[in-house]
Amino acid sequence: MNCWRRKGMKLVKILSDKVQIRSDYKEFDDARINDLIAVSDGEVELVTMVNTLTDIDTENEEEIGENDYILEHSSTKMLECSIIGTVKDGTFQKAIDKYPTMKVSAHRISKEEFASMLSRYTEGFCIGEYSAYEFPAYVDGNKFFQRHACIVGNTGAGKSETVAKILEQTSKLPGANVIVFDIHGEYKELSYARNIQIGGDRPFPIWMFGFTDMISNILKIKEESATVAMTALRKCYYNVCPKGKENRPVYFNYVEFVKLMKFLDEEMIGTGETYKSGAQAGKEKIVKGDYNGKLTNIVNLLVDKARDSKYQFLFEDMPQQYLYDFMKDVLNNDVPVKNIDLSEVPHDVAIPIIGVITKLVYEIQRTYKSKDVNPVTLVCDEAHVYIPNDFSLSASQRRMVEIFENIAKEGRKFGVTLFPASQRPSELNKTIMAQCANFIVGKMNNENDKAMIKGMMPEGSESVIDETSMFSPGDVFVIGDAVPIPLKIHVALAEERPQSRTIAFWDRWKNAGTIDVTNATTKYITG
Template identity: 25%
Template sequence: MTSDNIQNDDTGADTGGEDRRDTLKPGNRFLGRVVACSGARATVSAIAESGSTELSELWSVGRLISISVGDNRVVALVCSMNTNVQGWREGEDNIMHIEVELVGEIRTGENGKSEFSAGISQYPYLGAIVHRMRSSDLERIYDIGSTDTAKIGVLTQDRSLAAQIHVPSLLSRHFAVVGTTGVGKTTAVTLLLHKALQADPALRVLILDPHNEFAAAFPHHAVVIDTDNLDLPFWLFRLEEFAEVLFRGRPPIAEEVDTLRDLIPEAKRAFRGSADTAVLRRANEKSSLTADTPVPYRIADLLALVDERIGRLEGRAEKPHLRSLKVRIQAAINDPRYEFMFSSNTIHDTIAQTISRIFRIPGEGRPVTTFQLSGIPSEVVNSVASILCRMAFEIALWSSGAIRLLVVCEEAHRYVPADPTLGFFPTRQAISRIAKEGRKYGVSLGVITQRPGELDPTILSQCSTVFAMRLGNDHDQEIIRSAIPDSSSSTISFLSSIGNGEAIAFGEAVAVPMRMVFERVRQEVLPRANSGLEPTITGDATGVDLKAIVQRMRHINPDEVQSSSPPSDIESYEDEEGLEPYHSEFAAQHNSAPHYGERPIVDRSPVPPELPSENNWTAEPAGVSRADLPVRPPSPRFGSFADDKRREASSIRSSLLKRPLSSLIDK
């Protein structure tokens, strides 16, 4: 059989079984015959005549072929192929065995037109003729049968046919894009989002962008939020989220969290004297304020309440954890990296403005928000992601679906890892709630990850459409294989070798699993890092401004010589209440060098009364802890009376420790 015979592809009118497919005449695209068949697979035998490879070139893994069974044509996917002998015999006939997976069939419908069905009514018989798949049949297989479609690329098997998705199914039932680094995930997501916005202009998109890449992809449709222009009030944080900030990602101390749970509602009630708080007053009258209620309060009031508890005589036993909590709050409000939470703009009731800006309500021609997370401290990223996902769900819920939102999570395995002991539980809970219940209220989820094996399987299972790009890890491939329909599981067998920009799409948004190539994105909307620093990887250190680097490390504006002043509400707290400056006390406790006679705030260990103490002017009576005695001031640096006393005490201690224990017992 010659190549001229094979290349005669009649892609014109649909003539059913009358297109010479059941004969072996030249030009009928004959490839071979079925020699074995089971419920899901079949084996095809083909001959390469005289050692020619022209026919064998038409067999390749991942291609669809057609098997004639009466008036129907069974569609099969090539999985593997081999010859009946070792090696390829030149000049002789070579018999090939091709394993195929049965996908569905094309049959004539009631209206007289050919249509594709995923089920098989007539299985191939032994000797059934196998043909190349013609373009008209490929078009029917991948036809979604709806007008709400968008072209996102071309089919790998036939580049003349468009790869289409059903946009409503993509958005309403969540989607995932998985693939190893460098295969084009971000570019593919950019293309999908542009197509979604074209199909649904009312859609609002929030992108959690840890690499600051998506801002360049939507130059005319997005607003960029970073630490320079972000105002996310601390009072929007729930108790668990606020504790995550204070404890810097470490396990919280139960006593301190309980104190916050008691005092934050009191601080919120203390704030009701401010202007424009009628709604808050009504809430207070119903006693509905909790530590999680998103109403404003002042850190100054919270610190005053902590001080009040410390000062109570009956609360002496609570002082260690209260003092520790006080220091944690002071550390957070004085950290310049947390200015987006504790700035002067965050002490007002700005929840409406915050929601409007982040979720683009109204959009004002820019329906996309790229939330750049790279500048946010790593120990706060989980809390910020939790707040954004939680607010997205609540906005869609309480608007009764009037606002359609799409939350895109780049590097999603960071927020919802497979190991339930890792990650931040409120973030996992917020994203899971969108995945499980979001489509009922108009909020959907887009998951992007390079390690699907490290992603919570519950989240991935809720994504009804998956675009699987190249994955080299066997465990990651197994995760995708478990998600794809059983009838097309062999599609994943070549997932480790597909090219950049190529993907296997399956799920609700496509008719059948398809191998496709994403169309190219215009240069002006290609995603790229846009962090304000142009990368200059030259290896030449000359001309590097080290001072500017240090200032950025310290989070100081390069134009300023000194750091910014403390938040205004702390200043007012010091001025109005007349209490000691919190930031000065904190600096004295943590930034000064350790001197003789100083002690940790929470050191309450008792000192044996029979030994002289170095930390006090006199010996401590029995039953009294060191924390309750006066603190000795720092000793002078050079010889003095205090130095003599210190040396004398040390000498006495040493002599007592050297004497045998029996000599110290009063006989």
């Protein structure tokens, strides 16, 4: 559709995805970027958003051809607006069934009109208010949680504050079930959350990884290049854990496992023959076993890992029942939010732990019949770190990414959805991004990150994403089917805010504290 409507000195050009308004009327003199303009013929009313403002002289027409107007004027205002929806029966709708005729008029939408057309959208939770209209911004809880969502933005853009606001609103539901992977310990003080501090009050015994992930992710032994070692490790594992499964968390005694590995490394085997003479006369001849001397480095690795104080929580001897108790604390909905606090866990172990818990949650949820499912959402902080878009992953890393990809593609059937948070969406797994129906977009400056979001956005409005570079902390676009209209929202602060782990360099330096380097170095060396 391509038509111009001339009313006095106001001309409106309507295309399938945008509207251009050219006028010398004063009503648009104070129009701003992101203002809403209604374009109506009395029957159909389009809602458009101002993307471009130009004060032009008609002698220099670059965007509009000389034949587009019957009457030209020496001073005009040009507004280019993207069509974002329509008003039907007094309510805003994103779907556009038909366009106006040529007999149209245009005017700015007032705060009262805005409030009226969004008055029916009060289901779900209030995340803040629409910045330009000072009207509460509600997010449809069903549409937001039943399909994967994603929050992105620079460091300091307010992602953690936004997540805290969403968690706080969700916690008011009696059956809410949200699991947060909290790498930095930002949410551990929330009163409505059960804080599960791995490495602090909660051990995570090494057998909970299963044999395969224990070897590759914790002990860092490459399956592909250590054939002899892998054969010995597998032999010892099944000896101490006869009912074990390579990809299932089955209890075994780690100390006995290491003893058996050491035995193989030192094993001497009798040949059945005896010495005929000399000092050894009458004794059986012995030779080195198949693994003798070939496992020394592996045994030393097993021993050193267990001695390292940073990893002590992995080597506490907990029985099989511990798995049941642990997963009850993670999955039971007796409290609405379960915070998996990984702030005290070394980074190289924190990532595999996230993978193990995610796999357990997903596989357990799969066992329920549809009528018995209690849905759960996984909030994945710093998701790009452990769900990367990287084709050079090792076999073990790829297995972990596949868990999240499976949830992204099929998790909704079993009541599991993802809510990844990332400051680098361009590095986040594309399969997961493509499955997200809603995006919360904060301040972003990186062009690669912007391009990634533009390509994944349900709305596909590039100008909206470009604008985020000018956002203040707490400003977001919520884009998708969970919100009625894609306008800038200022997120209200939660009553219980996240605890920032950022160190105030300037203040620390100003206070001139002492540094005990000797003690710290000793701790590092002794482990």
